[in-house]
Amino acid sequence: MNNLTKPVAVLMVLFGQSVIASAQDITALTRIGDVVSFQESTKTVTFSCADSSQVQLTVLAPDLIRVRAVFTKAIPAIDHSWAIAKENWDVPRWSLREDQQSITITTDELEAVVRRSPLLIEFRDARTHQVINSDEQPMAYDKNGLLKSRMFDPSAGVFIAASKKLGFDEHFYGLGEKAARLDKRRSAFINWNSDTPGYAEGKDPIYQTIPFFIGLEKGNAYGIFFDNSYRSYFDFGHSSQRRAWFGAEGGELNYYFFNGPHIKQILGRYTELTGRMPLPPMWALGNQQSRWSYYPESMVEEVVKEYRERDLPLDVIHLDIDYMKNYRVFTFDGERFPDPRAFTKQLEQQGVKVVTIVDPGVKYQPKKSTELQTQIPRSPDGRYYVFDEGLEKNYFQRRANGALFIPHVWPGESAFVDYTKSDARKWWGDLHRFYLDNGVAGIWNDMNEPSDFVDQTGGNQRDVVSYDEGQKTTHAKNRNIFALLMARATYEGLERNRSDRRPYVITRAAYAGIQRYSTMWIGDTNSTWEALALNLPMFMSLGLSGEAFVGSDIGGFIGRGNGELLVRSYQVGFLTPFCRNHKELSGYDQEPWRFGKPYEDIIRKYLKLRYSLLPFLYTTLEESHRTGMPMFRPLMLNYQDDESTYNLDNEFMIGDALLVAPILKPDLTRRLVYLPKGTWYDYWTNKKFTGGQMIEVDAPLEKVPMFVRAGAIIPMGPAMNYVGEKQIDKLTFTIYPDETGSAETQLYEDDGLSPNYKTGAYRRISIKAHKAAQGFVIDVGAAEGTFDPGTKSYEFLIASYEHTSNVVSVIGDGKAHRLELK
Ligand code: GLC
Numbered sequence: 159m160n161n162l163t164k165p166v167a168v169l170m171v172l173f174g175q176s177v178i179a180s181a182q183d184i185t186a187l188t189r190i191g192d193v194v195s196f197q198e199s200t201k202t203v204t205f206s207c208a209d210s211s212q213v214q215l216t217v218l219a220p221d222l223i224r225v226r227a228v229f230t231k232a233i234p235a236i237d238h239s240w241a242i243a244k245e246n247w248d249v250p251r252w253s254l255r256e257d258q259q260s261i262t263i264t265t266d267e268l269e270a271v272v273r274r275s276p277l278l279i280e281f282r283d284a285r286t287h288q289v290i291n292s293d294e295q296p297m298a299y300d301k302n303g304l305l306k307s308r309m310f311d312p313s314a315g316v317f318i319a320a321s322k323k324l325g326f327d328e329h330f331y332g333l334g335e336k337a338a339r340l341d342k343r344r345s346a347f348i349n350w351n352s353d354t355p356g357y358a359e360g361k362d363p364i365y366q367t368i369p370f371f372i373g374l375e376k377g378n379a380y381g382i383f384f385d386n387s388y389r390s391y392f393d394f395g396h397s398s399q400r401r402a403w404f405g406a407e408g409g410e411l412n413y414y415f416f417n418g419p420h421i422k423q424i425l426g427r428y429t430e431l432t433g434r435m436p437l438p439p440m441w442a443l444g445n446q447q448s449r450w451s452y453y454p455e456s457m458v459e460e461v462v463k464e465y466r467e468r469d470l471p472l473d474v475i476h477l478d479i480d481y482m483k484n485y486r487v488f489t490f491d492g493e494r495f496p497d498p499r500a501f502t503k504q505l506e507q508q509g510v511k512v513v514t515i516v517d518p519g520v521k522y523q524p525k526k527s528t529e530l531q532t533q534i535p536r537s538p539d540g541r542y543y544v545f546d547e548g549l550e551k552n553y554f555q556r557r558a559n560g561a562l563f564i565p566h567v568w569p570g571e572s573a574f575v576d577y578t579k580s581d582a583r584k585w586w587g588d589l590h591r592f593y594l595d596n597g598v599a600g601i602w603n604d605m606n607e608p609s610d611f612v613d614q615t616g617g618n619q620r621d622v623v624s625y626d627e628g629q630k631t632t633h634a635k636n637r638n639i640f641a642l643l644m645a646r647a648t649y650e651g652l653e654r655n656r657s658d659r660r661p662y663v664i665t666r667a668a669y670a671g672i673q674r675y676s677t678m679w680i681g682d683t684n685s686t687w688e689a690l691a692l693n694l695p696m697f698m699s700l701g702l703s704g705e706a707f708v709g710s711d712i713g714g715f716i717g718r719g720n721g722e723l724l725v726r727s728y729q730v731g732f733l734t735p736f737c738r739n740h741k742e743l744s745g746y747d748q749e750p751w752r753f754g755k756p757y758e759d760i761i762r763k764y765l766k767l768r769y770s771l772l773p774f775l776y777t778t779l780e781e782s783h784r785t786g787m788p789m790f791r792p793l794m795l796n797y798q799d800d801e802s803t804y805n806l807d808n809e810f811m812i813g814d815a816l817l818v819a820p821i822l823k824p825d826l827t828r829r830l831v832y833l834p835k836g837t838w839y840d841y842w843t844n845k846k847f848t849g850g851q852m853i854e855v856d857a858p859l860e861k862v863p864m865f866v867r868a869g870a871i872i873p874m875g876p877a878m879n880y881v882g883e884k885q886i887d888k889l890t891f892t893i894y895p896d897e898t899g900s901a902e903t904q905l906y907e908d909d910g911l912s913p914n915y916k917t918g919a920y921r922r923i924s925i926k927a928h929k930a931a932q933g934f935v936i937d938v939g940a941a942e943g944t945f946d947p948g949t950k951s952y953e954f955l956i957a958s959y960e961h962t963s964n965v966v967s968v969i970g971d972g973k974a975h976r977l978e979l980k
Pocket of ligand 1: 450479604922
C-alpha cells in the first residue's frame with residue numbers, strides 16, 4: 159500500500175465511531191501544492207501554490223504572525239471574525255529573505271520559514287534560531303470527500319487541517335472549557351457548543367468553543383489560535399505520537415501563532431487580539447445564591463432573610479426561568495412577582511442585587527391571545543411584544559426555504575434571534591430596558607449553545623441561515639458564535655441603556671473573545687467529588703484561554719450533595735471569581751445552612767474571609783482586566799520553569815500570592831501539597847516552609863490548606879455581609895518577607911460600579927517593604943489615578959510564626975509615605 163491508500167482504509171474503519179477526532183491520522187487528506195511564487199506587501203507575504211491555493215502570512219507584532227490558507231483558490235477579500243477585538247496593528251520591523259528551499263520572514267522575535275516544496279511552515283526563535291514549532295505535513299484539505307459522511311453539513315464546507323510535529327516532552331494547555339485535565343497532551347477534543355447536563359471528565363464537546371492552545375516544551379511556550387467557528391478538532395498526540403493536529407469542517411485554515419517563550423506574554427497578546435475582560439461591578443465578587451427556581455417573591459425574601467439572620471454574606475440572588483410568564487423572556491409572572499420594581503428595591507435596601515436569567519428562546523406566539531393582557535403593559539392587546547417585534551422586523555432565524563426556524567426550548571415552540579444582524583443585536587440589547595426599569599442588576603444568559611430539545615446535536619438547525627455580514631451562511635459556521643453574539647447584544651444593551659453602571663453578564667456557551675462581554679460558569683455539574691475535583695483544571699484552563707471570570711455551581715447542580723461536599727466546595731468557591739451556589743429543580747436544597755450548623759459555621763467562616771480578602775481579590779481582578787492574566791491560576795503560569803507544576807491540577811493560585819490546596823475527596827483530612835521553589839508561609843499559622851518540595855499538611859474539615867508566597871503582601875479589609883455594607887476606613891497589609899527580607903504589592907481601588915475607571919478614575923498604590931538594621935522599612939508609593947476613596951488608615955504587620963506581630967499604621971491619603979516597623 160502506498161502512503162495514500164493505507165490511511166484511507168484506517169480512516170474508514172475508525173470513522174465508524176462517528177467523529178473525525180477519532181481518526182487514526184489525517185495523512186489521507188490532500189496536501190496543499192508547492193509554492194510557485196510569492197508577493198510581498200507592507201505586512202503580508204502571499205504565497206501562490208501549484209494547485210492554485212494561496213497561503214498568506216501577516217506580521218502583526220514581533221511575536222505574532224497570522225497564517226491564512228485557502229485551498230485551490232485565491233484568498234478572498236472578505237476577512238471577518240467575531241472573535242477579534244484588535245484588527246489594526248502597527249506594523250513591526252520585519253524582513254524577508256529567500257533561498258532556493260525557502261522564504262524566511264523575520265521579526266525581532268520570530269522567524270517564520272516557509273519551505274517551497276513541500277510547503278511546510280516552521281517557526282523559530284529569531285534570536286537563537288531554535289525551532290519552536292513546525293509542520294509535520296503540509297496543510298491539507300479533504301479534496302476527495304473522505305470525511306464527508308462524518309461531517310455535520312458537508313454542503314457547508316470542506317474539511318481542512320494543519321499538522322504539527324509533536325514534541326517528545328511537549329505539554330498542551332488551554333482550549334477553554336473542556337471536561338479534562340490541565341495538561342491536554344495525548345488527548346483529542348471537538349468544539350461544537352453543546353448542552354451537556356451532568357457531564358463528567360471525558361465528556362466532549364461541552365458548552366464552549368475556545369480554539370486557542372498553548373504548547374510548552376522544556377520551559378518554552380508558544381500559542382496557536384485557530385480562529386474558525388466551524389466544528390473543529392484538536393488532537394494533541396492522541397491518535398499518533400508524531401503529530402498534534404487541528405482542523406475544521408469548513409472555512410479557512412486561519413490561525414495566529416504566538417511566540418513566547420513566556421506563557422504570560424502569549425496570554426497578554428492573545429487577550430490583546432481577542433479582547434480583555436472589562437471590570438464587572440465589585441458586587442459581582444460578592445457571594446451569590448441561586449436556585450431553579452426561587453419564586454414567588456416571598457420565597458426570595460425568605461432566602462435573603464435567612465442569609466441575614468444567620469449572618470451569612472450575600473450580594474446577589476438569581477431568578478431562574480420561573481420568574482417569567484410561561485417562560486416568556488422580558489416578562490415577569492404577575493402572580494409570582496406582582497411588583498418587580500418594589501421587590502428589587504426592597505432587596506436593594508438589604509444590600510442584595512437581582513440577576514435574571516434570559517434564554518435565547520422567544521416564545522412562538524403567532525396567534526391572538528388574551529392570556530397576557532394584564533401581565534405585559536406594553537402589550538395592551540394581549541400580544542407578546544417580543545415575538546411580534548422580532549417577527550415584524552425580520553430578526554428571527556429562518557431556514558434556507560424562508561420558513562421561520564422553530565426550536566423547542568422552555569417556552570415550547572420558540573424563535574431565535576439572528577444575532578449576526580447588527581440591528582437585531584441592538585434591538586435585543588434595548589429590550590433589556592425592561593429589566594433595568596425593574597431594578598434588575600445583571601443578566602444570566604443560558605441555553606445559548608443554542609440548546610434545542612428537538613435535537614441537541616444541532617441537526618434540527620442544519621439549514622438555518624444567518625445573515626453573517628451579508629454572506630448568508632448556515633448553522634455549520636454559526637452555531638459556535640451564537641452565544642458570543644447574544645452576550646455581545648446583552649452587554650452592549652446594558653452599557654447603552656445604563657451607561658453609568660458596568661454591565662454584568664453571565665453566560666454558559668461561548669466562542670473566543672467572550673471575555674469582552676461576559677463572565678461565565680461551567681454549566682450543569684453533578685453534586686459529586688469527581689465534579690468538584692474537575693473544577694480546578696477547568697477554571698485553570700479557562701484562565702489560560704482568556705476567560706478570567708469563572709466559577710461553577712457551588713455544591714454541584716445535579717443530584718444530592720451533603721455537608722462535607724458543600725463545605726469542600728465552598729473551600730474552592732470562596733476564591734473563584736464567580737462564587738454562586740445553584741441547584742436544579744428537583745435537587746435537594748443546598749443553601750449553606752441545609753446540612754446543619756457545623757457545616758454552616760465553616761461556610762460562614764470562608765464567605766467572611768472572602769469579603770475580608772476583597773481588596774486583594776479586586777486588585778487581582780483588575781490585573782486580569784488590564785493584562786489578561788487570570789485571577790484563578792495554575793501554578794505553571796507563575797512557575798513556568800518548574801516541571802513539577804506542568805501536571806499539577808489539584809492546587810491553584812490566586813494571582814501570584816496565594817496558593818490553595820483544597821481537599822477534593824471525602825473523608826480526607828490530610829493531603830500532599832507541592833510548593834514551588836522559594837519560601838512559603840502557612841496562611842493560618844505563618845509557619846514558614848521551603849519550596850521546591852512536597853509537604854504533607856493537615857486539613858480537617860474546617861481548614862483548606864493555604865500558603866502565601868514569601869515576597870507578597872496581602873491587603874485585607876473588614877468582613878462584611880455585602881459589598882458596600884461598611885465604610886472601609888482601615889486596611890490591613892500583612893507582609894510576608896522573602897529570603898532577602900523584601901515584599902511588595904499593589905492596591906487597586908475605584909468606585910466599584912461605574913465605568914469611570916476606564917478614564918483614569920482609580921487609585922493604584924504600590925507598597926514595598928524591606929528589612930532594615932532594626933525591623934522593616936515600608937514605602938507607600940504616591941497614588942496613581944484620579945479616584946479618591948477617602949482617607950483610610952493603613953495598618954501593617956509582619957507575618958511571623960508564634961510571635962505577636964508588630965503593627966504600625968499610616969494614613970492612606972494618596973501621598974507617598976515611608977515608615978518604620980521595629
Ligand atoms: C440550565 C442551566 C441551569 C438552569 C436551568 C433552568 O440547565 O444550566 O443553570 O437552572 O437550565 O433554567
